[in-house]
Amino acid sequence: MYKVFVNQSPLILTDKVTETEGSEYFLLNSxxxxSAIDVLSKKKQKSAYIYHPNLEEILKKFTKEVPLVVAAGGVVTNPKGKVLFIYRNKRWDLxxxxxxxxxxIEQCALxxxxxxTGVKGLLIENFLMTTYHIFKLKGEYRLKEVHWFAMTTDYDGELKGEKKEGIQKVRWKGPKKIQKALKQSYANIKILFEGQ
Structure with missing residues (x-):
């Protein structure tokens, strides 16, 4: 199963018909x-399913219709246990x-x-997970596949948001501020903090 977020709503790519019970499901064709992406992007449904019997083929076939953009990033912690966040487009992000x-992928993430953020001295501890979301580029839908890594750093210098990427703020956040930031974040960022 793959969970792809479209405007904060999950589009589930699955090989199990039972998972689609009680929800609208779509076949794997253009x-x-x-239609599934439109329904979710317009908030007409809370979720949708795309079914295909072969899970190994489902992402390959999906990306023939919605081109794949591969990306990587980090959940960065400092010695105080604070996590590095960026703020752009009126949302907290990583x-x-x-x-x-x-x-x-590792070089890209670093x-x-x-x-x-301007943070240096980054070390990858381990791979966390891969998230998926749909975005528009020049009027066309794209599937962004983001590979997330847990990182650490001792850096305590100036934080500098990359202006050309529209980053307005960069902040270290402790547990209470993380919970507050996640209320103003994206669904695919929230799942990185589930169970914490």
Whole structure:
């Protein structure tokens, strides 16, 4: 199963018909995929399902209809246990960005976090998860696949939001401020903090 967020609502790509009971489901073809995305982006439904019997093929077939953009980012903590957040488009987010040609996912995650926040001395501890969401680029839907890593740093210098990326603020946040920020964040960011 893959959970793809469309305007904060989940579009579930599944190989199990039982998961779709009681909800509208769509087949894996261009017309149905477009309809599912439209329904969710217009908030006409809380969720939708796309069914295909082969889970290994489902993402491959989906990305033939909705081009894939690969990205990576980090959940960065400092020695005080605070987490690094960025603020743009009136929401709190985590630093991330697109994979450049010739770089590894890990290199991308480290580069993007540093570029978007000014934080240096980043170390990857482990891989966390992959999230998916739909966005529009030049009027066309795209599927963003973000590979998230847990990172640490001892950096205590100036935080600098990358202006060309529209980042207005960069902040370290402790547990209470994280909970407050998540209320003004994205669904695919919230799932990174589930169970904490």
């Amino acid at each position: 017309k149905a995929i477009g 630093p991330k960005g697109r994979l450049d040609k010739g770089e590894t 580069r993007e976090v540093e570029e978007e």
